[in-house]
Amino acid sequence: xxxxxxxxxxxxxxxxxxxxxxxxxxxxxxxxxxxxxxxxxxxxxxxxxxxxxxxxxxxxxxxxxxxxxxxxxxxxxxxxxxxxxxxxxxxx
Numbered sequence: 001x002x003x004x005x006x007x008x009x010x011x012x013x014x015x016x017x018x019x020x021x022x023x024x025x026x027x028x029x030x031x032x033x034x035x036x037x038x039x040x041x042x043x044x045x046x047x048x049x050x051x052x053x054x055x056x057x058x059x060x061x062x063x064x065x066x067x068x069x070x071x072x073x074x075x076x077x078x079x080x081x082x083x084x085x086x087x088x089x090x091x092x
Contacts, residue, residue, distance in 0.1 A: 021046070021083060033074035038064065049085040051075060061091035 026046050031039045041056040042064060051072075055061035064071070068087050075084045 021079070026079070029075060029078040032078060033071055034067070046084065049083065051084050051087045053087060053089045055089060055091045058091045061089050064089045
């Protein structure tokens, strides 16, 4: 038996992959990948296969940039590696 924390990402990814790519799906995957704190200070959209992250402040943009090595694989797991190939952070 696996702990729920280990099973959830795989189960969530399986559910999301069956849903067409949409703005809502991208936002849901973003919240699942980064958590509430990052979600509150960012907005995301997908352009081609690049995830564009708009940060509320320069400080939050730095935090998101630092976390790209963790965030990008999570987004690829949730949406598919071919759906998201890069992540770009923009600040005000």
